[in-house]
Amino acid sequence: MTSPIYRGRFAPSPTGPLHFGSLVTALASYLEAHSRQGHWLVRIEDLDPLRESPEATDRILNSLQGHQLHPDGTVRYQSERLEVYRHHAERLVEQGRAYYCACSRKELAANNGRHPWHCRDGDKPPTGRPVAIRFALHAEEARWQDRILGEQHQQVRAELDDPVIIRKEGFVAYQLAVVVDDIDQGITEIVRGSDLLETTAQQRQICLALGGTPPQWAHIPVVLNEQGQKLSKQNHAPALDDEQPGRNLWRALGALGQQPEEDLAAAPPQRVLEWALEHWSMAGIPHQSTMDSATH
Numbered sequence: 156m157t158s159p160i161y162r163g164r165f166a167p168s169p170t171g172p173l174h175f176g177s178l179v180t181a182l183a184s185y186l187e188a189h190s191r192q193g194h195w196l197v198r199i200e201d202l203d204p205l206r207e208s209p210e211a212t213d214r215i216l217n218s219l220q221g222h223q224l225h226p227d228g229t230v231r232y233q234s235e236r237l238e239v240y241r242h243h244a245e246r247l248v249e250q251g252r253a254y255y256c257a258c259s260r261k262e263l264a265a266n267n268g269r270h271p272w273h274c275r276d277g278d279k280p281p282t283g284r285p286v287a288i289r290f291a292l293h294a295e296e297a298r299w300q301d302r303i304l305g306e307q308h309q310q311v312r313a314e315l316d317d318p319v320i321i322r323k324e325g326f327v328a329y330q331l332a333v334v335v336d337d338i339d340q341g342i343t344e345i346v347r348g349s350d351l352l353e354t355t356a357q358q359r360q361i362c363l364a365l366g367g368t369p370p371q372w373a374h375i376p377v378v379l380n381e382q383g384q385k386l387s388k389q390n391h392a393p394a395l396d397d398e399q400p401g402r403n404l405w406r407a408l409g410a411l412g413q414q415p416e417e418d419l420a421a422a423p424p425q426r427v428l429e430w431a432l433e434h435w436s437m438a439g440i441p442h443q444s445t446m447d448s449a450t451h
């Protein structure tokens with residue numbers, strides 16, 4: 156029996172242009188997929204029109220292209236698939252794996268910010284109030300093996316609230332769409348930033364409830380700015396300088412614990428990628444967050 160082909164993906168939410176931290180994630184997922192003769196897909200997770208913009212999407216895609224990170228297949232846009240996610244949410248409700256929740260922010264705050272769960276046992280959607288749909292987690296001590304960080308465990312339900320899968324405003328939530336698409340696109344391994352590590356156990360449960368086979372996970376420690384915060388648009392991470400793609404890739408390899416030769420820093424992106432593919436070792440990725448050397 157042949158093993159299924161490796162399929163990886165890079166799935167940015169277009170809240171801003173590509174910054175150094177997201178390039179590190181894109182590059183790691185690209186190199187792992189290519190070094191295993193697999194496919195590398197790009198999916199734009201544009202579910203929140205209040206925080207995201209088509210301009211950011213264009214800039215991300217142009218930037219990936221400028222860094223010669225070309226996806227194997229057409230780019231998927233989650234904004235074009237809202238009906239599919241809603242359909243899955245309704246099916247989960249019918250199967251008793253998800254439920255309507257009308258809890259207000261105030262009610263959550265009054266319960267130490269945790270979801271009180273009383274709506275979990277109600278069998279009818281509350282009327283007259285906007286409702287969200289939450290996935291009903293089952294209590295378990297989840298254990299899984301992360302390919303970079305090793306053995307992981309999480310007390311599901313003690314540490315987590317039931318995740319919202321359809322928001323009160325009607326928007327589809329990340330927790331549902333990411334799993335629906337990873338199943339639909341046949342993703343076998345997810346390489347992403349360690350800020351998402353704590354979503355893994357719940358996504359595994361959602362995946363199983365949807366009838367999928369959970370992928371493997373590999374979480375890369377996030378890149379920090381000099382204040383020790385994750386590089387992100389919220390923390391004003393600078394956009395990548397697309398005029399220097401080779402240098403950016405060279406720096407990203409450094410953050411991934413690879414040891415590119417000095418003279419590659421001035422090479423065109425294609426050459427840096429060739430070197431990277433030849434020398435790629437996931438074992439070299441540091442387990443601790445690294446500081447972005449360009450920010451200090």
Ligand code: GLU
Pocket residue numbers: 166167168200333346347348351
């Ligand atoms: N769209 C998510 C983000 O940009 C990443 C999703 C994932 O890799 O699971 O943070």
